[in-house]
Amino acid sequence: MANGAVAIEEKNFYQQSTNKYSGILSWLLTTDHKRIGLMYLYTISFFFIVGVIIGILMRLELIAPGKTIMDAQTYNTLFTLHGVIMIFLFIVPGLPAIFGNFFLPIQIGARDVAFPRLNLLSYYVYVAGAILVFISLFLPGGPIDTGWTFYIPYSVRSSTNVSMAIFAAFVLGFSSILTGINFVTTVHRLRAPGMTFFKMPLFVWATYATAWIQIIATPVIGITILLVIIERAFGVGIFDPALGGDPILYQHLFWIYSHPAVYIMILPAMGVVSEIIPTFARRTIFGYKAIAMSSLAIAFVGYLVWAHHMFTSGMSDTARWIFSLLTFIVALPSGVKVFNWVATMYKGSIDPQTPFLWVMSFIVLFSIGGLTGLVLGSLATDVHLHDTYFVVAHFHYVMFGGTGTIFFAALHYWFPKMFGRMYFKKPANIAVLLFFIGFNMLYFTKFIMGYMGMPRRYYDYLPQFATLQEISTVGSWILALAIFIMLGNLIYSLRKGPKAGPNPWGGVTLEWHIPSPPPMENFKEIPTVTHEPYDFSQLKEMKNES
């Protein structure tokens, strides 16, 4: 292969330590953004699998009415843990911490993030948060059972281990803030010469907008959580209605974070989509600036809509219709992106590799999630659907069908760059198909059940839901099988996959200009950027480079 020369000449970041240690310590104490990104990858994937297993167990319980494999209290703790793990340990940190860390510096032509040691600290703060969740399972009182929203007053009254578990969420938030600060500073300070803001790849734009949300929204959940802990410890009364406090205030504070947080979850995914589509359509992205700006618009408008989670909690009518209206407005920039992606594919010469297939699946699932979001954002329909399976279906379509699938897309897209090997295409593609089938069986049924009135977070149900619940559970098995095949393939390919060249897909952003896996310092010489980010005329020059 033509890149052989490059590979011999320079050691890659696996072979060369960034610190004075070798072996395991050269990883655990590394300040290299790529190694830290990989440590996140392994840790976060682990928690994802744990979360999936808990999800499967819940579905197993629900396969038939009445008690099947666990009692009601166990079910309560499981859906709480499932939510906490999936939200705080998987989907919020997922893309930024793994792929942001690994690729953001490379894509802007930097050698590392602005604060490498802080980056390592963020990782350990994340691990500390995860350990706290784990400890909270075993302390007296038992695992938390409030649901991941920790709603007051139940979260103050519950005798389970609420304080420790939510303190874990506080710690995880801290990690998120530090990562955000690091990325914003990196983008402002370390862009290579010529890399103006409007020459940055769209993944960088998305991560940058996300970082701002992380910085602005996370402290609010931080203080909310602290107040709940203080409330539980000392009975201060801030949220406790018995002492004059206001539980609705808790909901406001909670959703002022947690609504923007859904954009922390989805924006980086949209960034990845904007990388993958041009690469496999061999076409410059349509409406580059519109996509970049819509990320910022989402980040901004996303702050103004939190109360759509509270239509039924007793706000004034005026507040309710205003928030309903604002919710519709935030759908616009998301729509802009989807149309731009589709326009990019139009008349492109499409190469349907696995990452692209994941993206197709994303567009379908995310559109369903987004459109049903509008149903929930409309005041009248939400009153009917609030806290039913419809909501559960909606957020799984958005978070799992949206960000989750893109997590897999990113994994397949950047796998050759990160590990220097290809995966096997056939099983990878089969996994996409199985995933799509399983996913829709698992969750589309929930739209129907929700519409029929099945409430969420219920351990048991009426006989008329039995068939749909069964289909849903079978769907969860197909889905699990898909994930199993996908991960099995990737893990097997780490050792046995064919060697990958520097640019297996014909991408043109900076990471495809360097060897796979990248050398320790990314660039022998910091590049000077002259091209637009998705200018495929570079491909010819790049062939000559290698």
Add this chain to the structure above:
Amino acid sequence: MNHNSVAGNENNHTAAHVHRDDVGAKLGMWLFLFTEVLLFGGMFLAYAVYRYQYPDQFRIAAMELNTGIGTLNTVILLTSSLTVALSIAAIQKKNKFLSILMLSLTVVFALMFMVNKYFEWMAKIDHGIFPGSEELLGRPNGQILFFGLYYVMTGLHGLHVFIGVIVLLFMLYFLIKNDITPDNYTKLENAGLYWHLVDLIWIFLFPLFYLIQ
């Protein structure tokens, strides 16, 4: 761009990897302070909501706070903000001794603040006013909330003072060890920024709890 490699001043890095970016470091610090402001912002919001809900009881409860100690602490904290600024100015002017002196004074002021706070809290607690106490629970809801917020907000501020002291002590150590020098003092500046923030938040807490009556 200020991305110059300063080789060899950190030995656990390979030379090319080391970079120093003072502007970047300060940008990072400002972003962090911003998150701190938002953290307190949540509490100020709660305060505003309840003050609006129980204006009279907040007024009555506020009269029980000791404005004297509050004022004294305000003066102390403001002065400490000055000394930390002087410490930075001193190191810029290459006067290491003065810088150390001013920084130590800052720490002393911070400790004075905490001692005052301790006595103030203890006096209240001796009167049986603390969250969950019988005395407080016997009072109307507005007063319970006022004192609840009082303990939480000044408590969290106190925690920040405490963290500030630790940070300042580290800076003192760095100064003495010549890790902070006349041409590399961003660390100290950032610590100073943090300290100003602690001061600033107190400037808001003080009138809200002690003065509006």
